[in-house]
Amino acid sequence: MRRQLPLALVFIFGVFMIVQYFVPHEYSEWVYEFLLDWITIIGIFALALGIYSLTHVSMGKIRNRTPNWQYAIVTMLGLFVMIYFGFTARTGDSWGLYFVALVALTLGISSLTWGAVETQASRRKIGFAAGLGLLAVFVLVAVFDPSWKFYFYTSEGLQSAMFRNFFDYIMIPIQSTMFSLLAFFIASAAYRAFRARNILATLLLASALIVMLRFNPFLGPVGEYIAQTANWLLNVPNLAAKRAIVIGIGLGIVATALKVILGIERGYMGRG
Amino acid sequence: MKYKLVVSFLLALLVAVPVVAQQDTTLADTSAAAMLPAPATMVQAKDADNDHGHAIDVTWELSADDGQGAGTVLSYEIYRSESPDGPFEQRGLVPSQKNSYTDIGSRDRESPDYFPDYIDFYYRVDAVAADSADRALSEVFGPVHSYGQWFNTGRIPVMVGVLIFAILTILFVTIAKKGRELYVRPLAGIDAVDDAIGRATEMGKPILYVLGLGTADQIATIASFTILGRVAKRVAEYHTKVIVPCYDPIVMTVAQEIVKSAYLDAGRPDEYSDDIVYFVTQSQFAYVAAVNGTMLRELPATNIYMGKFYAESLILAETGAVAGSIQISGTDEIAQIPFFIVACDYTLIGEELYAASAYLGREPVLLGSLKAQDYAKAAIIVLAIVGIVAANFGWTYFTELFQVVD
Amino acid sequence: MKRSSYIIMAAVVVLFALSWIFKAMALDGETEHYITRAFLVTFSAFLTLAVLSFLYRDNPFYKFAEHLFVGISAAFWMCVGFWTTIVQNLIPRLSQPLSEFFEVPYIGGSFSIRFYLPVILGILLLLRLSRKVGWLSRWPLAFIVGTTAGLNFVRYLRSDFIQQISSTFVPLLGTRWEGFGHFFSHLDLSATGQLSMILANWVIFLGVFCGLIYFYFSKEHTGVFGKASRVGIWVLMFTFGASFGYTVMGRISLLVGRITFLFKDWLGLIS
Structure with missing residues (x-):
């Protein structure tokens, strides 16, 4: 039951999707579409598990005072503050009570978790008491302050000013800087290939150089030949190798998918 | 002053009237002279093949004046009605020299473009000249209705492929189960995995296993799951530590299950905790930032990257190389393979990733399916040679066997 | 940490605080919330440099940026997922009272039952956290894996195999x-x-x-x-x-x- 039923489900849905591919009728399309919708919806539920895991690991770091535990606090603060702004909105003009609620909520959750994490009984009590008190403040503000509310406007919910600011001024800069690190890493990777000195690395580097130099205006007449060679490389051997890889990958995917459907490959299922 | 105005008005009339009159006659002359084009003939309509319904194919024979004859036909307009007597509604327009049109609509009942199935329609095709008033109406064809098919004949080649591949796989798996020894060539990346675990144990350092950015529904991730299972089992046996930071929460859930089972299999369930496999974030570069940090702080003896990787591949692999870890990678993302090759010690290229799980387990059933894959490759080579010969001699029917039509 | 590290950190913080002030002075009159705006621009410059400093070596600034990024982005995707998938697409098909609560137009219809199943599967997935009935979470996983394995099987057989042969x-x-x-x-x-x-x-x-x-x-x-x-x-x-x-x-x-x-x-x- 614990293992056989899931394997049977895999088989049934797998075979259904294969059969579905050959049936153009709209009923088949309809089922296909909502099965894909289901996957998206289940994914959102799974995100809750993810957030739980992140919180659990961060709290564990703080509790055990593992090296760099201070930074886990930064993660947790970022997480809760962002969730707060993602789920609430300021409807009035003043920021005052909105921030009071935010601070009360953040500190309340932190105190409660501190209480949960702390080993000493007396400190636990203080943590819980402070946490509940702060949460009470938060609830009071939430109920009696008309200048903000839990944000239930879907389209605007994601455009709440602070949420946007956090996205534009924290997420985007870090993200694009991480991405731009690639410029440095690609250079160090090229150097690594240069030092490797075996025939495969040399081949790789040579064709990389030819392709990189293909638009270089400083090469003069030589540039023309390089451009031609690069074009030939990209159009001929590149095409051949890509095709060989694609066929291989396709076979690998097809074989693995078939093994999964038939229940031969069940490593992903765990046991017991 | 008044007098001047009246005279000029009369003069203007004198000039204008004949001109207008002349224009009138020229206009009348041309319209009388312009022959209506010949109509489109043999209008036929039938339900479009291999689809979900909501579409009707209309075909006709070109008008005699399309290209030849008077050559006046510039376009065809396709009209539809629910009754042979009309009213007709225009459904489409195609340029001259074209003799078919698919009248297609939405299957969504709410949509303004909804095209109902099982409702009888009548079609008419107008051959239209430069002046859209000059048109020849064809005979009305009908009734015809659209409906969805239950089998797409255009996909028969895929079906044959499915059957052949399934039979080959089942055949070789059965043979393998009977205990016949199957040879597989050594793969450096796979042999390295065992050494790497041993090395980590000696150094007392953990192993970092990165499942990539794939979701649990990507087959590369599923292949990676199987490899993770093998790695985790050996790690548990050796009392080494494994760290599995995850990008996707479902992948994390599955990976937790796998690692837990592996520890159970190795007889060390007490050493497992859910914090071994943990979720980081579902943002590509935040995930990279965190994994980079882990690499530099935990200094793993070995980093294993298996699954789907995108732009982050190089950031991860270079950081790992700088941190001095042994690195083993495998992905089917063609654009990322070069970066792994350059920055990692061992790289499983494309299909090798899928073969890896069979190699590590050495289970006969999994090896059996490798054999099926190899036969498929041999079949491709043979078919390609036959196909090339066919192409040289212009035998198109062989090529057509492989055409998939939607 | 060494004393010198603290001094360096303090110096960096002071530098960026100064930058904030100068930026605010520069933006004064140009934009409405110039102090906030100046802070945000300065802060993102700080984060940019903190990430770039990783090229030199791991350091507290990078660690700060990294951990902040992880927390914020995890929450970001959770909020986006919740509002776009659950609230905008699922709830309007699920129940009228919930739609009213979230102020989204209800578009139920006779087939809304099919949207209860993924919710049940999603809840089964959450049962993973329980030691006793955690095995139930395999059902939704089996559903996802099975469906997509079938999908990928035919899709790749066609695109990476049959079409590649003919080309x-x-x-x-x-x-x-x-x-x-x-x-x-x-x-x-x-x-x-x-x-x-x-x-x-x-x-x-x-x-x-x-x-x-x-x-x-x-x-x-x-x-x-x-x-x-x-x-x-x-x-x-x-x-x-x-x-x-x-x-x-x-x-x-x-x-x-x-x-x-x-x-x-x-x-x-x-x-």
């Missing part, structure tokens, strides 16, 4: 074969002529052939077979090199983008 069917002797006389009389030696096309077709065919042999698992790579496999991996390496070279320029332009941000938006040195 290898290229005439190796130029165009259509009509006897030796015709072949030699039409042999064109120019760079774009028939000869180079024949050559290209041969290279492609042999490349695919050797590449596939490299991926052959169940036969020892020795003798002629081994040589072909060797050629196969060379061709693969050529491709990987080309792909590597192709990517370089794109990556450099990303860096240029970040440097522009620092010098233009933050420091205002470039206009």
Whole structure:
């Protein structure tokens, strides 16, 4: 039951999707579409598990005072503050009570978790008491302050000013800087290939150089030949190798998918 | 002053009237002279093949004046009605020299473009000249209705492929189960995995296993799951530590299950905790930032990257190389393979990733399916040679066997 | 931590605080919330530099940026997922009271029952956290894996297998074969002529052939077979090199983008 039923489900849905591919009728399309919708919806539920895991690991770091535990606090603060702004909105003009609620909520959750994490009984009590008190403040503000509310406007919910600011001024800069690190890493990777000195690395580097130099205006007449060679490389051997890889990958995917459907490959299922 | 105005008005009339009159006659002359084009003939309509319904194919024979004859036909307009007597509604327009049109609509009942199935329609095709008033109406064809098919004949080649591949796989798996020894060539990346675990144990350092950015529904991730299972089992046996930071929460859930089972299999369930496999974030570069940090702080003896990787591949692999870890990678993302090759010690290229799980387990059933894959490759080579010969001699029917039509 | 590290950290904080003040002075009159705006721009410049400092080595600034990024992005995707998938797409089909609560238009209809199932499956997934009934979470996983395995099976069989086979069917002797006389009389030696096309077709065919042999698992790579496999991996390496070279320029332009941000938006040195 614990293992056989899931394997049977895999088989049934797998075979259904294969059969579905050959049936153009709209009923088949309809089922296909909502099965894909289901996957998206289940994914959102799974995100809750993810957030739980992140919180659990961060709290564990703080509790055990593992090296760099201070930074886990930064993660947790970022997480809760962002969730707060993602789920609430300021409807009035003043920021005052909105921030009071935010601070009360953040500190309340932190105190409660501190209480949960702390080993000493007396400190636990203080943590819980402070946490509940702060949460009470938060609830009071939430109920009696008309200048903000839990944000239930879907389209605007994601455009709440602070949420946007956090996205534009924290997420985007870090993200694009991480991405731009690639410029440095690609250079160090090229150097690594240069030092490797075996025939495969040399081949790789040579064709990389030819392709990189293909638009270089400083090469003069030589540039023309390089451009031609690069074009030939990209159009001929590149095409051949890509095709060989694609066929291989396709076979690998097809074989693995078939093994999964038939229940031969069940490593992903765990046991017991 | 008044007098001047009246005279000029009369003069203007004198000039204008004949001109207008002349224009009138020229206009009348041309319209009388312009022959209506010949109509489109043999209008036929039938339900479009291999689809979900909501579409009707209309075909006709070109008008005699399309290209030849008077050559006046510039376009065809396709009209539809629910009754042979009309009213007709225009459904489409195609340029001259074209003799078919698919009248297609939405299957969504709410949509303004909804095209109902099982409702009888009548079609008419107008051959239209430069002046859209000059048109020849064809005979009305009908009734015809659209409906969805239950089998797409255009996909028969895929079906044959499915059957052949399934039979080959089942055949070789059965043979393998009977205990016949199957040879597989050594793969450096796979042999390295065992050494790497041993090395980590000696150094007392953990192993970092990165499942990539794939979701649990990507087959590369599923292949990676199987490899993770093998790695985790050996790690548990050796009392080494494994760290599995995850990008996707479902992948994390599955990976937790796998690692837990592996520890159970190795007889060390007490050493497992859910914090071994943990979720980081579902943002590509935040995930990279965190994994980079882990690499530099935990200094793993070995980093294993298996699954789907995108732009982050190089950031991860270079950081790992700088941190001095042994690195083993495998992905089917063609654009990322070069970066792994350059920055990692061992790289499983494309299909090798899928073969890896069979190699590590050495289970006969999994090896059996490798054999099926190899036969498929041999079949491709043979078919390609036959196909090339066919192409040289212009035998198109062989090529057509492989055409998939939607 | 050493005392010097604290001093450096304090210095960095002071520098950025100064930058905030100067930025605010520069923005005064230009935008409405100039103090907030100046803070945000300065802070993102700080984060940009903190991430770049990783190239030197791991350090507290990088750790700060990294951990902040993880927390914020995890929450971001959770909120986006909740509002766009659950609230906008699921709830309107699920129940009227919930739709009213979330202020989204209810679009129920007779088939809304089909949306209860994924919710049940989602809840089963959450049961993973329970020790006793955690095994129930395998059902939704089995559903996802099974569905997508079936989907990928046919999809890749078609795109990576059947279609790739037919695209290898290229005439190796130029165009259509009509006897030796015709072949030699039409042999064109120019760079774009028939000869180079024949050559290209041969290279492609042999490349695919050797590449596939490299991926052959169940036969020892020795003798002629081994040589072909060797050629196969060379061709693969050529491709990987080309792909590597192709990517370089794109990556450099990303860096240029970040440097522009620092010098233009933050420091205002470039206009």
